[in-house]
Amino acid sequence: MSEIAITVENLGKKYRIRHQAGRGQTNLREALSQGVSRLLEMKRPSSDEVEEFWALRNVSFETRRGDVLGIIGRNGAGKSTFLKLLSRITEPSTGSIEFSGRIASLLEVGTGFHPELSGRENIFLNGAILGMHRTEIRRKFDDIVNFAGVEQFLDTPVKHYSSGMYMRLAFAVAAHLDTDILLVDEVLAVGDADFQKKCIGKMHEVAQEHGRTVIFVSHNMPAVKSLCNRTLHLERGSVVAYGSTEEVLSSYLAKGSSNSGKWICEDPRPVQPGIQLLSVEMEDSEGASGMTYFSSRDLIVTTTFRLSATIPSLCVGFDIVTADGATAFRCYQTDQPENVWLRQKVGINRWTCTIPAGLLNGGTYYVSPRIALHNVKGLVMLDAVIQFEVMLSHGVSPFWNRERPGCVAPIMPWSAQEV
């Protein structure tokens, strides 16, 4: 028998969405007048004004102490809602969660940091917000500072910190909290590779050495794969799969991806006013499309999108993702020199990218479209919309007759130098 750390039963969270656009906040006058008219007419507000939206519905599962649970799913799948419920920030509409002990969330690290306060002061403040006692913070102060690597800047207001330093300090405080359950949401997206390694190490330590439970929400499949032993896959508020990370990840990547070489966006809403992704297609240089491609032919990826105005900072591209969720590479149209960038048209644009023959190794890959505003935000971050297989066929050498490791398999030029 193993100890259950978290029991989730029939959990649901309902939000009400008002249909009048641009009415975020309620106005006292409206509430009063509605209340009065309701009293006068004795009727309830008509139900079509308000749409109910279930961010989570009928979610049930259990985790054991010491598990590192990954939660994956596309945007809007309910991942963040689940973390909010678990950390008691907001209440569920149905069902329950049971757990014991202290929960710390890194929903967004640096919560409560005040820009005017120094690093030292923020450590204490942030620690207190996360539920640490002063003596506890004092005891761990040096560890926190070392972990973050901000010794020289302890007495500088954090508004002068670089974003990396800020992040590191914020994560360091949270990571040193003695919790029974640690919630981590996408922190690894920030920080340099070195720091990411530190964070992953810390999460391992928390889970394994101290037998605590870590819940890790991420889009970063390799991170989920290397960190989590169990994974929960949510989609539109419901559990799609729950089990060992390997099983769930492979079904996650395969699910929802088209294997006909063509993917058409089902969700007609623009990702941002004026930008709408329509489809992604793939074919080889001979015009053949489907599931399997020969590595000796060029692969042509076509992204079709609609613009209602041209956008100078628009970046259109895609990731090629390997079967285990790692990104083989990412490319944007704007990676080319500026003078050859494609001209955006108002209306439908079809942009093609050629992945040269002889680049990819044999294996299964996914195409994940990416549309972003340069340095502002990512608009389309869909995962694995097209699944395809590559048959290695460009190796012409008699010595190249078996599979090789790696996701690329280019033939490189060699030469000998005179000695």
Add this chain to the structure above:
Amino acid sequence: MNRVGLIKHSMASTETLSKMETAPVAAAKTLPVIRVEASTGWLRLDLAAVWAHRELLYFLIWREIKVRYKQTALGAIWALLQPLMTMLVFTLFFGRLAKVPSDGIPYPIFAFSGLVPWTFFANAVTLSSNCLVNSANLITKVYFPRLTIPTAAVLSGLVDFAIAFAFLLLMMMAYKIRLTEQIVFIPFFVLLAIITALGVGLWLSAINVKYRDVRHTVPFLTQFWMFATPIVYPSSMLHEQWQRTIYGLNPMVGVIEGFRWSLLGSATKPGIMLAISTASALALLVSGAYYFRRMERTFADLV
């Protein structure tokens, strides 16, 4: 109870971990089980949770104070300038021109002794009514008893109050007004001011989460409230007992009158009026706290 077995199990299934650790540190075996589910109706206040987070309260107050006068040239002098300037204006217009009576106390002292607690109250109400909206990033990210936020907003004003109060004592020395033993009652009246401010702050902050109209209402509210409170005029202008009884329903009446009485020995003795003020302050606080708790569950979704 098979803790070690469990650890082994989970380690085996995590391929990246190779080394076997010793048994985990002795975590408390019987941690209280927390159950998260939908709540209905009125919630209990759960003051124990607030008490458990008293260090957080302390840090929030400390942050508020620390940050308040950052990047200001005058710094904490602002705490003094606000009531002082108002006092000068009042002295000129009400004292000199309108010749409002002041119970035989020099008008500047009379006005200032009212303005010191009043400024504390008005600032506390203004700060606390906006505090939840201003702490949106905390509320949507971390769980802790939300009651700590308005409480911190109210209590953080005590430093400003202390500065202004010290200045009031200096002014009294300049006017050669003797302190009497009644001064021992001052803490009670400060407490009453805190209770009143917190009561109003809880109501307004919780309403403000949903109805942002509050932020536009507060400046008027405090202004009207000031004139309903004996700041510029003495309550002795009301003669009838029933008038004074109704007057006492405004808890700040009790605060200001009591303040003047214990500091300046002014004629108005705290009597039935103070009892009424105290009762109405407590009613404000308790109702505010319950209303706040009731609204609390929607804060993170609405703020």
